[in-house]
Amino acid sequence: MxxxxxxxxxxxxxxxxxxxxxxxxxxxxxxxxxxxxxxxAHRSRSLRALLEHSLRWGERDYLVTEDRRLSFTEHAAAAGALATALARRYGVGKGDRVGILAANGPDWVIAFWAAQCLGAIPVGYNAWWAPPEIAYGLAHTTPSVVIADAKRAARLAETGTAIPVLAMETDLPALLTEFTGAEIPETPVAEDDPAVILYTSGTSGKPKGVVHSQRNMVAVSDYHRFTDAMLAAFTGQPLGEGPSERRYLVTAPLFHIASLHNLVIPRLVTGAAAVFPHGAFEPGRVLSLVERERVTNWAAVPTMASRLLEHDVAQHDLSSLTALSLNSAPTSPALLAALRAKLPTLNLSLTTSYGLTESGTAATVATPPDLAVDDASVGRPIFGVEVRIRDTDGTVLPDGTEGEICIRSPYVMLGYWNDDAATARAIDGERWLRSGDFGTLTDGRLTVSGRRTDLILRGGENVYPVEIENVLTEHPAVTECAVFGVAHPDLGQEVAAVVVTEPGTVDPADLRAFVAARLAHFKVPVHWRLTAEPLPRNATGKVTRRDLAV
Known part of the structure; x- marks a missing residue:
């Protein structure tokens, strides 16, 4: 037997x-x-130490695009040259902010590591922001300099900012040439010093700057080393110190933790490559890159995976692709089943996860065995993470009882930039992060039953209605409004708006243009209903979006 x-x-x-x-x-x-x-017990104490570690990988690929290739040695030299330039030309030092506003690519990564060499704090601004949103970000984090690609530099100019802007296409090559050969600076930092600021949508209507520490980000890289060691043990491979032969496809923006924290940074300690497609997601182009670069791992948002189902994947050699993880938005059991049918070679490596910007990395991961038991779950807490379900009073709830998902780990953020009140609401005195999401733990597996209040999840992007409502109410013809999400088969949800206005004073096209001039395109409502009737409200005077969405 x-x-x-x-x-x-x-x-x-x-x-x-x-x-x-x-x-x-x-x-x-x-x-x-x-x-x-x-x-x-045995860990690096700063991100700068990870950069130093990466030099052992020499001329192996680190950053690869459709038309560019940077080795670990070349990347470290470029980061050192840019760091020296930032210090000497712009006076950037410890604690100063260095803004990065650009599409994915090697220069984004070089700018990040240059800031780390100086003990500065890189700020990953959302590359989809409109000029008013960019102006808010600049005022909020007051960078000493902003490094931007040409498209975003034009938007920066619209803000009228006096902050120096370095163009990736012109200024960076000139500086890297001028300061080539400079030693890589090293600035002492403490483990709990801020290491990066990334923005997440805020229920107050303005994006919040999530601050992750040196400890947070080094720990995330150690988690990836640990998962590599677990896989080696399961497959009978020697543990070793690398380098890894894996090649990771990076399709989520670098201003998200999915790409920056979990794909690009850990490669410095594992010696693997990060591969970047150009431009907007297009399945054929991306899969051609997977085929050419022999990509092994892809962390995708469910929207990308669903678009993959519409493409003839048989025309591509995807034999190298051995792992697909779905992140940043809920994944339906139907999508998982369709992916298994379309890509049967991934049946034993398909995973989903649950996390948020504030948690630093995934809080839970559903492995193939987890999904085999319950494909609606988001799996078990990862290495180093504790998850509890609590009621409104903070009492820990028993197995199978719904409540708020709370997370504690060395990956959880320091807090929100310049917002102590919001930090106190999010993290309690024992460093438990209140996610604002609701779910249940059953036999160690987490199931998410409800997203944060009123949150719209559009193609992996978080959209809070209040931010859009605040813009709409600036229009002189709008009396009041409410924004909510409606189901969409590809994006998950789309943005819808009900606007109270006098008949004939404005039309949806006018309102759409008004919002588009002030907010990123994914926040602009697609569905509009104009009415002269007041919005439904509950006993406390709050608009009941649920009634509007029916």
């Missing part, structure tokens, strides 16, 4: 061996911002 191996039990045994005293991932408990948190 053959014994049946429980995959979860086997995983627990392997993890116990990797984290035991004296093992490569030995765990210890240390105070993190005053709270005892399990951390790795």
């Amino acid at each position: 053959t014994d049946v191996v429980d995959p979860q039990q086997l995983a627990a045994q392997v993890a116990a061996g990797l984290t035991a005293p004296g093992a490569p991932f030995e765990l210890t408990v240390e105070p993190v911002l005053g709270v005892p948190i399990p951390v790795l």
